[in-house]
Amino acid sequence: MKEKLKTFLKILGLYHPLQSFYRNCILFWLKSYYRLTYYSHKGKGFICNFCGSSYQKFVPEYPEKEIKTAINTNEVIAGYGENVYCPNCLSKNRERLVLAVLQNFIPIENKKILHFSPEKHVYNYLKNKATVITVDIMPGFYKNIDSAILHADATNLRFPDNSFDVIIANHIFEHISQDLLAMKEIYRVLKNDGAAILQVPYSEKLETTIEEPFINDPDEQERLFGQKDHVRIYALKDYVNRLKTAGFKADVIGEERLGRFKFHAIQDKECVILCSK
Numbered sequence: 001m002k003e004k005l006k007t008f009l010k011i012l013g014l015y016h017p018l019q020s021f022y023r024n025c026i027l028f029w030l031k032s033y034y035r036l037t038y039y040s041h042k043g044k045g046f047i048c049n050f051c052g053s054s055y056q057k058f059v060p061e062y063p064e065k066e067i068k069t070a071i072n073t074n075e076v077i078a079g080y081g082e083n084v085y086c087p088n089c090l091s092k093n094r095e096r097l098v099l100a101v102l103q104n105f106i107p108i109e110n111k112k113i114l115h116f117s118p119e120k121h122v123y124n125y126l127k128n129k130a131t132v133i134t135v136d137i138m139p140g141f142y143k144n145i146d147s148a149i150l151h152a153d154a155t156n157l158r159f160p161d162n163s164f165d166v167i168i169a170n171h172i173f174e175h176i177s178q179d180l181l182a183m184k185e186i187y188r189v190l191k192n193d194g195a196a197i198l199q200v201p202y203s204e205k206l207e208t209t210i211e212e213p214f215i216n217d218p219d220e221q222e223r224l225f226g227q228k229d230h231v232r233i234y235a236l237k238d239y240v241n242r243l244k245t246a247g248f249k250a251d252v253i254g255e256e257r258l259g260r261f262k263f264h265a266i267q268d269k270e271c272v273i274l275c276s277k
């Protein structure tokens with residue numbers, strides 16, 4: 001029934017506008033709720049690098065029971081745990097990590113940036129400093145973030161070679177069947193002196209990536225990979241090797257260089273894989 005309603009609304013062109021409206025309502029309600037309930041936790045502790053608010057703790061998010069086994073058994077670094085959302089602006093830990101990397105490792109002023117599946121806080125930061133083109137395979141889903149978002153298939157980009165100074169594809173490859181093709185396309189459109197942030201959920205416990213690239217069974221995907229639209233869980237070593245196969249130099253930045261950003265409530269143990277040509 002749910003799928004039929006979805007298809008019907010898609011035909012009418014109402015599915016994504018309704019989703020945007022629904023998401024905005026939920027966000028407004030959540031923001032009000034957390035600002036109120038975390039008021040007593042205001043003070044020294046974590047500082048959100050987007051809004052500057054500081055709290056002794058941020059809002060946690062734990063995996064739901066349907067996905068818990070996939071996440072916990074494989075020890076996936078997927079953004080769950082304590083201190084995930086800023087209680088004031090609702091930025092997520094993975095957005096705050098990207099911002100810390102941008103502010104400290106990648107100059108963006110007046111650069112040309114390609115931002116896949118744009119996250120609201122990251123996009124708002126970028127658009128004031130650089131020329132940003134946002135893209136997604138389902139652009140309607142992100143219209144409430146950037147109304148000018150373009151449709152793009154990451155495995156077949158319609159941009160010339162060497163087009164962008166910076167590319168941000170934060171948590172997209174785990175959705176894409178032919179991920180190596182997408183990596184090669186991103187490599188192609190990145191300028192020779194450019195930089196790319198290409199984070200994915202990954203496991204350091206896994207020796208090899210577990211995947212079913214062409215699976216189309218949302219419940220099974222949730223059970224196996226921890227989300228209804230994921231097709232794999234990367235083993236970190238394998239992920240880095242795939243990026244290198246696509247042509248990238250992949251610099252894995254770990255605890256020793258990210259530790260100083262812990263006060264922004266970024267995720268424990270998460271590495272940043274900084275890519276260049």
Ligand SMILES: [Zn+2]
Nearest residue numbers: 048051086089
């Ligand atoms: Zn914030």
